[in-house]
Amino acid sequence: MNDKKHYGFTTTILHGDRQKGIEHGSLHKPIHTSVAFGYADARQLASVFQGKEPGFRYGRQGNPTISALEEKVTKMEQGVGTICFATGMGAIGAVVQALLRAGDHVVSSSFLFGNTNSLWQTAMSQGIGVSFVDATDVANVEAAITDNTRVVFVETIANPRTQVADLKRIGELCKARGILYVVDNTMTTPYLFQPKTVHAGLVVNALTKSIGGHGNALGGSLTDTGAYDWTRFANIYENYKKAAPLQWGLAQIRAKGLRDFGASLAPDAAHHIAVGAETLALRMQRTTANALALAGLLEKDERVAAVYYPGLTSHPQHAISAELFRAHGSLLSFELKDGLDCFDFLNRLKLAVPASNLGDNRTLIIPVAHTIFYEMGPERRASMGIAESLIRVSVGIEDTDDLLDDFCTALEGC
Numbered sequence: 194m195n196d197k198k199h200y201g202f203t204t205t206i207l208h209g210d211r212q213k214g215i216e217h218g219s220l221h222k223p224i225h226t227s228v229a230f231g232y233a234d235a236r237q238l239a240s241v242f243q244g245k246e247p248g249f250r251y252g253r254q255g256n257p258t259i260s261a262l263e264e265k266v267t268k269m270e271q272g273v274g275t276i277c278f279a280t281g282m283g284a285i286g287a288v289v290q291a292l293l294r295a296g297d298h299v300v301s302s303s304f305l306f307g308n309t310n311s312l313w314q315t316a317m318s319q320g321i322g323v324s325f326v327d328a329t330d331v332a333n334v335e336a337a338i339t340d341n342t343r344v345v346f347v348e349t350i351a352n353p354r355t356q357v358a359d360l361k362r363i364g365e366l367c368k369a370r371g372i373l374y375v376v377d378n379t380m381t382t383p384y385l386f387q388p389k390t391v392h393a394g395l396v397v398n399a400l401t402k403s404i405g406g407h408g409n410a411l412g413g414s415l416t417d418t419g420a421y422d423w424t425r426f427a428n429i430y431e432n433y434k435k436a437a438p439l440q441w442g443l444a445q446i447r448a449k450g451l452r453d454f455g456a457s458l459a460p461d462a463a464h465h466i467a468v469g470a471e472t473l474a475l476r477m478q479r480t481t482a483n484a485l486a487l488a489g490l491l492e493k494d495e496r497v498a499a500v501y502y503p504g505l506t507s508h509p510q511h512a513i514s515a516e517l518f519r520a521h522g523s524l525l526s527f528e529l530k531d532g533l534d535c536f537d538f539l540n541r542l543k544l545a546v547p548a549s550n551l552g553d554n555r556t557l558i559i560p561v562a563h564t565i566f567y568e569m570g571p572e573r574r575a576s577m578g579i580a581e582s583l584i585r586v587s588v589g590i591e592d593t594d595d596l597l598d599d600f601c602t603a604l605e606g607c
């Protein structure tokens with residue numbers, strides 16, 4: 194890309210790798226399936242292995258198709274580098290695997306994607322301390338920090354109850370204390386928000402969700418924003434300190450997180466995600482507008498007990514959401530009034546699909562406590578603000594009137 198000109202979000206994604214030069218003038222980066230990479234000169238193979246010159250070693254650590262997607266995500270987040278993984282959980286798992294040791298401490302938002310919560314439970318069983326706090330107020334994060342705290346972990350808009358973390362102030366706190374700030378940006382995507390702007394050092398994106406956008410490929414990524422000073426991180430091994438400090442984190446994550454852990458993104462999935470990413474901004478404009486309209490409709494309906502969507506002025510973090518995000522996201526959740534059966538309601542919907550995914554083009558809807566948050570049990574659910582009747586909606590790109598009609602009709606049957 195011509196560095197002198199600053200292109201907009203979509204132009205950058207659309208033309209970025211082509212302007213860099215794709216083999217044979219292909220407009221899409223081809224799907225490279227080769228696991229191995231042959232070198233005519235054996236010394237060159239050795240020097241690639243020793244990190245003395247760029248090149249590919251073995252498919253588990255990356256290939257040209259994956260690299261092209263990594264560059265795209267880096268541009269979207271305005272970071273310094275990205276590593277892709279097989280899934281979003283692979284990316285978050287790599288943070289634990291590559292950066293934390295027994296005896297370390299993590300402060301995590303208690304409002305979390307269920308599987309991330311489960312991952313922290315595993316980390317605790319392996320000797321890592323995790324304090325769960327209400328991250329909508331920086332004071333709770335600050336109170337939980339100890340001398341061993343290496344990482345503070347939050348989601349931008351929490352899945353599924355849509356609490357918005359006190360992102361800016363937590364960022365300032367982490368910066369002052371030299372703690373690595375990891376922000377899961379899945380719910381906002383880099384189109385709505387770039388965590389770099391609040392001093393996040395690492396950004397998680399579940400590429401499976403809105404970035405890929407079509408529910409046809411799993412993927413995840415970690416982006417180093419360049420905001421964190423890795424010389425302040427206690428757990429970098431000497432091996433990964435050879436390059437400039439800006440590269441220490443990703444060097445260790447690529448080796449200890451991706452190479453050793455093995456949750457590598459498949460090249461065909463990388464292709465699907467890269468194609469999906471071209472329309473991220475367009476899709477987000479539509480889904481966020483649909484979500485706002487649907488949240489407004491549900492809030493006015495007498496059969497609905499509560500609606501959680503940061504775009505509603507009744508949402509406790511509406512002001513922060515309006516200040517930081519370009520729009521308020523595509524995810525909302527709500528509770529029906531006592532005595533109304535959420536399964537009957539779901540079964541009356543004709544368009545919204547009962548399914549566990551989000552960021553799809555289709556509106557997907559799920560009874561949270563009975564499915565994705567079932568395993569954690571009622572006590573932990575209550576502590577996360579998950580009512581037994583909570584319904585999560587991942588709003589798609591359907592025509593707004595059709596979507597609202599679908600919900601109106603299903604509510605009228607209550």
Ligand SMILES: *Cc1c(COP(=O)(O)O)cnc(C)c1O
Nearest residue numbers: 280281282306352379399401412
């Ligand atoms: C889905 C999701 C993940 C995990 O992504 P997968 O690709 O499904 O592993 C992580 N964080 C959030 C907020 C998510 O919604």
